[in-house]
Amino acid sequence: MKADWQLAWRRFAVMLVKELKQLGRDRVLLAFIVYAFTADIFLAASGVSLSLNHAATLVQDMDHSPQSRELLSRFQSPYFRMDGSVGQDTAALAALDQGRAMLVLSVPPQFGKQLAGGQPTSIAMQVDTTNSVLGFLATSHAQQIVSQYGLESAMRRLGLDDKAAASLPTVQNDIRVWYNPNQQDSWFMGVAEMLNIATVFAVLLPAAALVREKERGTVEQLIVSPLSPFGILFPKVVSMTGVILCGVALSLFLILIPLFAIPVKGSLLLFFALSGLYVFTTAGLGLFAATIARNLAQAGMLSILILAPMLFLSGAWTPPEAMPVWLRGLMYASPLHYYLDIAFGVLLKGQGLAELQPAILGMSGIGLLVFGSGLLLFRRQFG
Amino acid sequence: MNLQRILAIAAKEWREIVRDRLFFSLAFVVPALLMLLFGYGLSLDVENIPFAVVDHDRSAASRDYAYRFIDSRYFRFHGYAGDERMAGQLIGSGEVRVVLVIPPQFGKSLAQGRPAAIQTLVDGSFPSRAMTTKGYVTAINAAFSLAAVAQAVSHATGLSQQDALAQLTPIALESRYLYNQSVSSIWSLAPKLIMVILMLSPPFLTALGVVREKENGSIFNIYASNVSRGEFLVGKLAPYVAISSVNILLLWLLAVLLYQVPFKGSLLFFLPATLVYVLCTTGIGLLVSVLVRTQVAAMIVTMVVTMIPAVLYSGLIIPIVSLGSGARLVAQLMPAMYYTDIVVGCFLKGVGLLSLWRPLAILAVYACLLFAIGYRLFSKRPNT
Numbered sequence: 001m002k003a004d005w006q007l008a009w010r011r012f013a014v015m016l017v018k019e020l021k022q023l024g025r026d027r028v029l030l031a032f033i034v035y036a037f038t039a040d041i042f043l044a045a046s047g048v049s050l051s052l053n054h055a056a057t058l059v060q061d062m063d064h065s066p067q068s069r070e071l072l073s074r075f076q077s078p079y080f081r082m083d084g085s086v087g088q089d090t091a092a093l094a095a096l097d098q099g100r101a102m103l104v105l106s107v108p109p110q111f112g113k114q115l116a117g118g119q120p121t122s123i124a125m126q127v128d129t130t131n132s133v134l135g136f137l138a139t140s141h142a143q144q145i146v147s148q149y150g151l152e153s154a155m156r157r158l159g160l161d162d163k164a165a166a167s168l169p170t171v172q173n174d175i176r177v178w179y180n181p182n183q184q185d186s187w188f189m190g191v192a193e194m195l196n197i198a199t200v201f202a203v204l205l206p207a208a209a210l211v212r213e214k215e216r217g218t219v220e221q222l223i224v225s226p227l228s229p230f231g232i233l234f235p236k237v238v239s240m241t242g243v244i245l246c247g248v249a250l251s252l253f254l255i256l257i258p259l260f261a262i263p264v265k266g267s268l269l270l271f272f273a274l275s276g277l278y279v280f281t282t283a284g285l286g287l288f289a290a291t292i293a294r295n296l297a298q299a300g301m302l303s304i305l306i307l308a309p310m311l312f313l314s315g316a317w318t319p320p321e322a323m324p325v326w327l328r329g330l331m332y333a334s335p336l337h338y339y340l341d342i343a344f345g346v347l348l349k350g351q352g353l354a355e356l357q358p359a360i361l362g363m364s365g366i367g368l369l370v371f372g373s374g375l376l377l378f379r380r381q382f383g
Numbered sequence: 384m385n386l387q388r389i390l391a392i393a394a395k396e397w398r399e400i401v402r403d404r405l406f407f408s409l410a411f412v413v414p415a416l417l418m419l420l421f422g423y424g425l426s427l428d429v430e431n432i433p434f435a436v437v438d439h440d441r442s443a444a445s446r447d448y449a450y451r452f453i454d455s456r457y458f459r460f461h462g463y464a465g466d467e468r469m470a471g472q473l474i475g476s477g478e479v480r481v482v483l484v485i486p487p488q489f490g491k492s493l494a495q496g497r498p499a500a501i502q503t504l505v506d507g508s509f510p511s512r513a514m515t516t517k518g519y520v521t522a523i524n525a526a527f528s529l530a531a532v533a534q535a536v537s538h539a540t541g542l543s544q545q546d547a548l549a550q551l552t553p554i555a556l557e558s559r560y561l562y563n564q565s566v567s568s569i570w571s572l573a574p575k576l577i578m579v580i581l582m583l584s585p586p587f588l589t590a591l592g593v594v595r596e597k598e599n600g601s602i603f604n605i606y607a608s609n610v611s612r613g614e615f616l617v618g619k620l621a622p623y624v625a626i627s628s629v630n631i632l633l634l635w636l637l638a639v640l641l642y643q644v645p646f647k648g649s650l651l652f653f654l655p656a657t658l659v660y661v662l663c664t665t666g667i668g669l670l671v672s673v674l675v676r677t678q679v680a681a682m683i684v685t686m687v688v689t690m691i692p693a694v695l696y697s698g699l700i701i702p703i704v705s706l707g708s709g710a711r712l713v714a715q716l717m718p719a720m721y722y723t724d725i726v727v728g729c730f731l732k733g734v735g736l737l738s739l740w741r742p743l744a745i746l747a748v749y750a751c752l753l754f755a756i757g758y759r760l761f762s763k764r765p766n767t
Contacts, residue, residue, distance in 0.1 A: 029680040036687045043710050044695055071554075097732060099724075115553055122555040129560045129571070133429075133515065139558050140518040147525060150554040151532075158540065158550065169493040169531045171448070172500045173524040175517055178474060180507035188510050193691075200686055208679035215599075293405070296598075296678040297591040301409035303682070304587065308417055308690075313424050319512055321431040321459065327424040341477060344508045349475055358476075 011227060015235035019209065023243065036197045037247035042255050045190030054081040055102040055138050058095055061085060065112025071123070071149050072105065079141045096128050103127045103138055118157055179348045186260045187348065192316045194251050195343055198244055199310060199336055202279045203303050205240040207286035211299040214290075229379045237283045244279045245272060265350030271343065274360065278339040281367030285310075285335075287374040291381060310334045338363040384617075388610050392618025396592065400622055410588060414580045414630045418637050421576050422569060429515040431459040434481035437470050438463060442490030448501070449483065451527055457519045470504065480506045481516055496535050570645075573638040574730040575699045578722050580634060581657070582664050582693035585627040586685050589668030592623060594681040597672075606763045616758060620665055627661045638730070647733025656725050656739070659746045663718040664689070666753025673760045698723040721745050 024030065057080045059072050075082065083101060086092045095101040106124045114121040125142055129135030180187055210233070213219040222232050249272070256262045264271075285306050293299035313327060314336040320328055331337050338359040345351035345359070353360070401407050436449045453460040461479045464470040470482040484502040492499040503520050507513045529551060537547040596602040605615055631654065638644045646653075671684050693699070696710055697719035714720045721742035728734045736743070 026677055026680055028675045029677070029683060032680070032684050032687055040687065040691060043713055044691070046709055097734065097738065118550065118553065120549065120553055120555065122557050124557045124559065126559045133511065135560060137514060137518055140522055142558070143556050144521060144525065146554050146556045147529070147552060150552050151529070154551045154553055158536070168498065169496050169535050170498045171493070171524055171528040171531060172498060173503055173520065174500060175503045175505060175520060177505045177507035177513050177517070180510060180513070183507055183510040183513055185510050188508065193695075196691070197687075200690075201683070204683055204686065205679070208682060212677075212679060295403070295406075295595070296682070297595060298403065298405050298409065300587060300591050300678070300682045301406060301413055304583065305409070305413055305416065307686075308583070309420050309424075311690075311694075312421055316509070319429055319432075319509070321429075321433065323424055327420075330424075345475075348508055351475060355475060 008231070011231055012235055012238075015227070015231065016239050019236055019239035020243075022209070023205075023239070033201065033243065033247055034250070036201075037194070037251040038255055040197065041190055041193045041251045042259065044193035045186040045256065045260050053078050055079060055134070056081055056083045056100065058083055058092060058101045058104045059085045060087070060089075060092055060104060060106040062109045063107045063111040067112035067115050067153070068107040071146070072107065074145045074149060075105065075142070079138070092126070096126060099128070101128075102134070103142070105142075115153055116157070118154075179344075184260075187262050190256045190260050190262065191343055191347060192340070194248060194256065195314075195316075195336065195339060196311050197251075198248055198275070198279060199282055199339075200307060201244050201247065202240070202282035203286040203289070203307050203310075205243070205286070206237050206283040207290040207293075207299050207303055208296060209236050209240065210287060210290035211293055211296050215295050229375060233287060233375060233378060237280060237287070240283060241276055241279045245276055248272070248275055262347060264347055266346035266352065270353065271346045274339075274342050274346070274356075274363075277360070277367070278335060278342070278363060281335045281363055281370070284367055284371035284374055288370055288377070291374055291377040310336045313337075314340050316340055332362070333366065335363050335366050338366075384611070384614055388614045389618040389621070392610065392615060393621040396619055397622040397625075400592075400626075410584070410626050411630065411633065414584050415633055415637065417580050417583070418573075418576055418634055419641075421579075422573055422637075422642055429512055429519075430457055432457060432481055432516055432519070433461045433479045434458050434483065435461045435464045435470055435473050435479045437465070437467060437482060437484045439487045440485050440489040444490030444493050445485045448485060448489075448527055451523050452483065455519070455523060474504060474506050477506070480512070481520065493531055569642050570731065571727075572699075573642045573644045574726040575697070575723060577631075577634045577638060577657075578660075578697060578719055578726050579693045579699055581627065581631065581661055581722075582689050582697070582719050584630065585623060585661050585664045586668030586671065586689050587682070588626065589620060589623045589665050590672040590675075590681040590685045591678060593619060593669065593672035594675060594678045597676060598678050606765070612758060612761055612763060616669065616754075616761060620669060623668075624658075624661060624665055627665065628658060631657050631661065644730055646730055648729030649735055652735050652739075653725075653729045656729075656743050656746075657722075659743065659750060660718060660722040660725070662750040663722075663746055663753065666750050666757060667718075669757040670753055670760075673757050692717045693719050696720065698727075718746055718749050721749075 054077060057075055059075075059082065061068050061072060072082075080103075086095065086104065092101075092104040092106075096104060104126045106126075108121070108123070111121055111123065123146065125139070127135050127138055177183060210219075213222065257264065286303060289302040289306060290299055293302055309330070313323070313331050314334055315331060320331060320337075323331065341359040342356055342363070345356050400410070434452060436452075438445050438449065452458045458481070461473070464473060464482065467482075467484060470479075470484070473479045474482060482504040484504065486500060486502070489499050489501070501524065505513050505516055505520070529548065533544055533548040533551055536542065536551065537544045540547070542550065596605070610618075635646075635653075639646050667689060668685060671688065672681055675681050675684055692713060696714035696717060698714075724742045725739050725746075728739050
């Protein structure tokens with residue numbers, strides 16, 4: 001019994017060393033793994049912001065009254081950036097066409113006079129909504145500024161001064177944003193990018209490692225050896241998991257924590273343990289593709305087919321609430337969806353095993369299913 | 384350059400592609416499938432945000448306030464929560480993204496004409512989503528607050544409530560949405576998806592095709608033959624460009640027919656410009672395949688240099704103007720950004736060569752440069 005166990009361990013160790021050596025000799029590949037886990041994550045975290053800041057704004061003030069100046073001066077950073085004024089409609093349109101401005105505000109003549117006289121008036125805003133989210137945010141912020149100003153000037157005209165205004169039945173809404181109080185995009189972008197990169201490697205590396213053996217014919221050698229199918233596949237996945245976890249550690253300790261001050265609220269041990277589980281699970285998907293494919297080109301196309309939906313539909317870009325029902329179902333089949341919950345839960349929310357239980361169960365369930373069927377397919381092919 | 388040799392290489396490559404039936408069909412299926420999946424799935428609209436209410440007041444006013452959110456199509460009511468601790472758990476587990484906490488005495492304060500406070504908790508794990516949510520919450524709160532003030536003013540001045548409201552909102556904001564009148568995501572998304580998909584699939588196909596010969600050793604046949612470097616590269620790449628050209632048409636048809644995106648520009652400009660872009664991305668594949676020796680490395684390098692920039696640095700999700708300086712530099716080094724201008728210009732803005740000659744010229748230079756570097760680096764006399 002004991003000898004069996006030792007033999008299995010030795011076989012495993014030999015295969016593991018073989019896989020690591022094979023990976024280590026591909027220098028270009030190694031360099032790219034390091035690049036992806038450091039420089040690429042740094043760029044994503046430092047540069048990419050999904051929120052509206054400094055939207056280029058042009059004004060077309062045809063009134064030139066104190067009121068119009070006062071209102072326009074309220075369009076300020078961080079949301080807006082005044083880029084000067086334009087005279088004509090055509091100039092404004094040209095600026096929007098070429099993408100030099102995102103919004104143009106026009107104040108009609110007589111605006112100040114009408115406002116002072118208590119007549120209803122209006123100002124016009126043209127928004128470039130090529131990006132619909134930012135278009136919405138810009139409109140909503142502008143609406144807030146305009147109605148606030150309108151309310152204040154109406155109060156003044158009705159003879160209600162500041163003290164009287166304080167005793168009006170207004171509703172103050174105090175909004176608190178949890179987990180990321182300043183809504184720093186770098187936290188979200190950095191972590192999300194790290195997860196994406198880990199996913200790319202977790203699918204591609206094991207898939208490539210297996211198909212390469214098939215294409216070159218070395219898989220025949222493995223099959224005539226006393227290794228079981230599991231004994232062939234398992235060390236491959238373990239070695240790649242190790243490499244990817246090193247990459248994750250690299251990006252976490254070299255980039256995300258020192259440079260972007262991501263607060264690690266939960267246990268790092270838990271995070272790495274669950275990351276290991278995740279990479280293992282996702283590697284199952286890669287192996288699945290590798291058993292179907294006969295050469296690397298096919299494996300590559302199949303992995304794109306697996307990866308792209310996983311990355312896009314994980315819930316990081318698109319809120320699950322906004323997806324059609326059938327796609328939401330598909331999302332629950334993607335391990336990245338659970339890993340996203342886990343990573344943000346442990347790193348930002350400080351959650352432990354108890355809170356993450358459903359996500360962990362979901363992820364392991366998918367992992368077992370995929371890994372099992374991959375093994376079954378492989379055994380049928382070469383058994 | 385000998386046309387006959389180029390044709391021979393192209394024919395050989397074509398036959399190799401077609402005989403690998405799985406690969407051949409995936410070359411067309413993958414782009415179309417990605418277009419379908421992302422078109423339906425990648426919605427950036429924030430709607431149906433699940434929220435819960437903690438109502439310590441239980442007055443008519445507090446219910447009225449909650450109903451403003453329940454009735455909104457942006458929010459989906461998850462239920463009342465007993466206290467803040469339960470609400471915190473709901474946010475932690477991701478079941479709701481927003482919790483409204485209405486304090487005791489909320490209705491009484493308003494009835495007596497005093498200001499009242501509400502607390503809103505928002506899940507900030509996804510900052511952009513939190514921003515949008517804050518925008519909705521603020522807007523609904525402002526409307527409620529204004530109605531309450533109007534009621535008080537009408538009491539004080541004797542105006543009718545409607546008149547008071549009109550008095551309090553003297554300025555209307557007339558917004559005009561340009562280029563995408565309904566602010567619907569799919570119109571702005573579909574053209575950019577063409578950009579992303581054409582950034583992903585041509586380099587992948589190309590890189591794999593060339594490196595495969597290297598790794599299998601069949602490239603030694605080329606080294607030993609009288610085919611020149613240029614002839615080999617042109618012949619080798621032609622079938623991949625042909626496949627991608629069919630995909631251009633396929634993607635355009637999907638965008639126009641399935642997603643009903645208006646195409647305001649001219650096809651005569653759009654198709655050649657897109658071909659230049661495809662040449663660019665094919666050139667990226669060529670460059671990768673010249674640099675690496677194994678197909679594994681080719682796959683991963685192409686993935687890293689195309690997929691992630693195509694999504695993050697192309698203006699798909701984040702407009703170039705709101706990128707940081709480092710990321711903007713990356714964006715300007717990649718062809719995707721320039722093609723985004725072209726594809727969005729052609730579809731939504733209806734502009735042509737006159738305003739888009741600059742990105743087109745950059746793409747053309749880019750393509751020439753990539754091919755020149757690929758040609759320089761490809762050697763028939765390898766060191767090893």
